[in-house]
Amino acid sequence: MDFARTKKSPFDIKSEFSYNAYLSNGSLFLGLKKPNCIAWVETPDHEYHDHVIEARLRLDSLGGYAAAGVMFRIADESSYYLALVSSKGYFRVDVVKDSSPRCLIAWTEVSGFDGTNINLKIITYGTYLTFVVNDNWVGETSDDSINSGQLGFVLASYEGGETGTPANEYTCKAMLDFLSVDPQTKTIENNYKKWNDDSNINAENRLRLAETFAVMGDASKALNQINKAWKRRDETISSVTHNYTEVRTRKELLLAARMSFQLEQYREAEEFIDAFMEQWTDSVEGREALTEKIKILNELDKFEELKEFTLKYYDIINRDIGFYTLLARCYWEMKEYENSAGAWQKAFEMNKENGVYAVNAANALELAGKNAEALELFLEAGRLFLKHDNKGELEAMMPKLAVLGKKNWEARVLAGKWAFSIEDYDCCVQEFTDANKLRCAIRPRPKADPAHFYLWGLVLNLKGKNSEALRMLERAVKLAPDYGLFRFKLTEIKLINGISHPNLAEELKLALEHIDDDMKTDMAAHAGNLLFNAGDKKNAAWFFNKAEKQ
Numbered sequence: 001m002d003f004a005r006t007k008k009s010p011f012d013i014k015s016e017f018s019y020n021a022y023l024s025n026g027s028l029f030l031g032l033k034k035p036n037c038i039a040w041v042e043t044p045d046h047e048y049h050d051h052v053i054e055a056r057l058r059l060d061s062l063g064g065y066a067a068a069g070v071m072f073r074i075a076d077e078s079s080y081y082l083a084l085v086s087s088k089g090y091f092r093v094d095v096v097k098d099s100s101p102r103c104l105i106a107w108t109e110v111s112g113f114d115g116t117n118i119n120l121k122i123i124t125y126g127t128y129l130t131f132v133v134n135d136n137w138v139g140e141t142s143d144d145s146i147n148s149g150q151l152g153f154v155l156a157s158y159e160g161g162e163t164g165t166p167a168n169e170y171t172c173k174a175m176l177d178f179l180s181v182d183p184q185t186k187t188i189e190n191n192y193k194k195w196n197d198d199s200n201i202n203a204e205n206r207l208r209l210a211e212t213f214a215v216m217g218d219a220s221k222a223l224n225q226i227n228k229a230w231k232r233r234d235e236t237i238s239s240v241t242h243n244y245t246e247v248r249t250r251k252e253l254l255l256a257a258r259m260s261f262q263l264e265q266y267r268e269a270e271e272f273i274d275a276f277m278e279q280w281t282d283s284v285e286g287r288e289a290l291t292e293k294i295k296i297l298n299e300l301d302k303f304e305e306l307k308e309f310t311l312k313y314y315d316i317i318n319r320d321i322g323f324y325t326l327l328a329r330c331y332w333e334m335k336e337y338e339n340s341a342g343a344w345q346k347a348f349e350m351n352k353e354n355g356v357y358a359v360n361a362a363n364a365l366e367l368a369g370k371n372a373e374a375l376e377l378f379l380e381a382g383r384l385f386l387k388h389d390n391k392g393e394l395e396a397m398m399p400k401l402a403v404l405g406k407k408n409w410e411a412r413v414l415a416g417k418w419a420f421s422i423e424d425y426d427c428c429v430q431e432f433t434d435a436n437k438l439r440c441a442i443r444p445r446p447k448a449d450p451a452h453f454y455l456w457g458l459v460l461n462l463k464g465k466n467s468e469a470l471r472m473l474e475r476a477v478k479l480a481p482d483y484g485l486f487r488f489k490l491t492e493i494k495l496i497n498g499i500s501h502p503n504l505a506e507e508l509k510l511a512l513e514h515i516d517d518d519m520k521t522d523m524a525a526h527a528g529n530l531l532f533n534a535g536d537k538k539n540a541a542w543f544f545n546k547a548e549k550q
Contacts, residue, residue, distance in 0.1 A: 001179045003028050010043040011153065019155070024175075027058075028153060031173035035064065035160030040071055042152035048073075048183050049148040052191045053122040056178040057153075060116065061087035063161030066172035070120060070179075071152030079146055083122055083131060084156060087172075089113040091138045093131065097145045104129070105139045108212040111205065112136070125192045137201040139209050141221075151181065203229040203236070207252060214255060219262035226256050250280045250289075257292050266299045287318040298326045303333045321350050328360065337368040345377075355384035359397055366404070375404045375411065382414045386421075394418055409438035413452045425459045432456040450479035454486050457493075466497050484514030488523060495530045505531060505539035512546070521550035 003009055003023050011028060013021050019039040020031045032039060051072075059068040067086035074080040078099040085091050090107040110133050121132040127144045130137070153176045160171040182188070194200055206229035213222035233247055248256075253276040260269035273293045280286060290313050297306040307330055310317065317323060328343035344361035348354065362377035378401050385394040398418060405411020416431030432452060439446055457472030473490040480486055488511035491504050508527045515523050528543035 001181075003176070010046050011041045012044045013041055020170075027175040027177045029173065029175055030068075030153060030155045031170040032066075032155055032157045033170060035157045035171045038154065038156040040152040040154035042071065042074055043150050046181075047148055047150055048181060050124050050126065050185075050188050051181050051183045052187055053120075053124075053151065054178070054180045055118075055120045055153075055176060057085075057118040057120065058116055058175040058177065059085070059087055059118060059172075060174065061161060061172050062168060062170060064157065064171055065159040066174075067092075067156045067158070068118065068174035069154055070122060071154050072122060072124065073146045073149035074152055075146050075149045080149060080152070081129070081143075081146065082154060083120065084154070085110065085113070085118045085120060085133055086158075087115050089115060091131065091133055093129070093139065093141065095143055095145045102145075103216065104141045104143055105131075105209070106212050106216050108139060109208050110134070110136070110138055111202075111208075121191075121195075123188065123191045123195060125188050128192065130192065130195045132195060137195055137205055139212075140196070151179075153179070198228060198232040198235065201228075201232060203233040206232065210255065210259075214259060219259040223256060223259040223263065226252060226259070248275060250276055250283055250285055254285055254289055254292070257289075257296075261292065261296060261299075264299075266296050270296045270300070281313075287316060290317045291320075291323065294323065294326055298329065301333070303330045306330045307334065319346075321347050324350070325357075328364070332364060337364040338370070340364040341368060341370075341373075348377075353384060353388075355381035355388075355390070355393060358384070359393070362397075362400070366400070371404055375401075375408060378404065379408075379410055379414060382418075386414075386417055391421060394421075407438065409435045409442070409446070410449075412438060413449055416452070417455060420455050420459065425462060428455070428459050429463075432459075448475075448479055450476045450483065450486065452476075453479065454489070458489070461493055466493070469493060482514050484511040487511035488515065488527070492526075492530055495534045498534075500534070504534075505536060505542075508539075508543070512543075517550075521547050524550060 001010060003026055009023065009028065013023065013028070015021055016039070018033055018037055020029070020033070021041045022029050028041070030039065030041065053070060053072060055070050057068050059066060065087060067084040069082065069084035072081050072083070079097050080095075082094045082096065083091075086107070089110050091105070091110050092103070092107045093105040095102050095104055113134060117134070119134050123130040127142045129141050129143065131139045155172065155174045157171045206225045210222045210225035210229065213225060230246070230248065230252075237247060253272045257269045257272035257276070260266070260272060269292070273289055273296060276289045277293070281289070293309065294306060294317070297309060310327055310330075324343045324347040328340045328347065331337070331340035331343060341361045341364035344357050344364060348357035348361060351357065358377045358381035362374040362381065365374035365377065378397055382394060382397060382401065385391075395418070398415065401411050401415060405415070412431050412435035416428050416435060419425070419428035419431055432455070435452065439448065453472045454476035457469045457476060460472060461469035470490065470493060473486065473493065476486045477490055487507060491507040491511065494501070495504060508531070512520060512524060512527065524543045524547035528540045528547065531543065532540035
């Protein structure tokens with residue numbers, strides 16, 4: 001493509017408020033006037049399906065962070081492919097389909113790049129896309145989102161440099177010095193063959209791409225690049241030496257093991273980890289490898305081996321929550337329930353909000369014959385499930401609680417709270433009654449749970465037993481005088497039932513002081529309505545004003 005004269009250029013060259021584009025000294029110039037934007041010029045009269053694109057560009061980030069490259073298969077402004085090389089020496093590929101972007105190759109380091117001069121080759125062959133930068137293969141992928149379209153010269157700014165001065169109106173700029181497109185089948189096939197031949201591809205470049213795919217969460221593509229890199233390296237070394245042994249670095253083996261594990265190829269993952277541990281167990285990555293080995297043995301159901309392994313390396317293994325949950329399962333499968341409980345308790349100590357860990361520990365303790373300890377953990381888990389409104393987990397543990405906690409007042413209170421949450425009010429009253437009898441029979445008598453009497457009072461109120469309900473609510477307020485909801489509900493029931501007292505308005509004001517700010521507006525308005533209906537219009541007005549000010 002000849003950029004010497006405007007009439008000979010296939011690009012639609014024009015400038016807009018955010019960028020300038022024009023021909024200059026045999027090049028196509030593109031400059032952005034503001035940071036954090038992207039602009040391109042395209043070839044409106046030329047469309048291609050498969051092709052080999054070669055472009056020579058010069059990028060000037062002007063002290064900021066920018067990238068330049070080529071757009072291809074541009075169907076319209078909302079659908080295209082985009083290949084960029086950044087001023088920091090990284091390459092990436094994206095596809096945008098119907099305005100929805102998707103990364104095909106995330107930022108991947110380009111070796112030997114000076115940050116300015118870019119020779120970019122793009123080979124499209126059906127769904128296969130291959131990319132070469134400065135005569136070095138940098139990536140490959142496959143995608144069928146768009147099969148044909150126009151070309152574009154693109155510039156992107158991520159961080160601006162020194163802008164706003166008369167001498168420099170741009171945040172970044174780029175020059176396209178040369179662009180060729182060859183759609184001939186023979187040319188495409190020859191280039192595809194050349195740049196898919198391992199002998200022309202540096203193994204380190206494949207490993208960089210593997211790391212990129214791993215970060216992107218594409219384990220299959222990552223492992224494919226690792227295997228191709230190893231094959232290329234093996235061929236190179238075997239061609240110059242008779243005494244050849246495979247060369248696998250610890251970083252590569254660890255990455256291959258992780259990718260195999262993600263693909264559920266556990267035996268292959270184990271082989272990679274074992275190869276790592278033959279040489280580098282004491283290395284910086286050693287702890288990571290040991291953790292991976294534990295995960296693999298767990299998936300392969302090698303529980304006896306897992307136990308021996310953890311005991312052997314216990315002092316250097318990274319003992320996080322995942323380690324203890326895997327160890328707990330190992331002991332459980334081996335019917336070593338007390339040890340399993342200990343591992344689950346370690347996990348629970350590390351995350352005191354996860355009641356499932358406590359339940360698992362309690363189940364193991366029950367099987368170990370330690371019912372009292374099991375009950376304590378069931379109770380702790382139950383309180384967490386109530387706190388987080390986790391009704392499913394609470395329901396699942398209720399049969400165990402009913403058996404182990406039949407003579408435990410705290411267990412009966414928890415059962416009553418559960419019954420209240422599912423609106424089984426008869427069961428709720430029975431559990432609360434039995435819980436109170438059990439508590440009162442203990443010497444010295446344990447401190448009561450204020451919520452026990454509060455919910456008991458609510459249920460009795462629903463059943464029309466107002467005097468008993470008020471007695472329970474008064475007990476709750478006495479136990480927790482600074483908990484505003486208890487005091488508010490007690491006063492509300494008194495007002496609704498026509499109990500008049502000059503201090504009721506003051507009780508509502510005191511309750512409001514101890515209610516969370518996000519509830520105060522609604523509660524103040526509700527208090528106003530209660531007092532208004534009770535004929536206390538003066539105090540009702542005070543609460544209405546309070547609600548408006550909130």
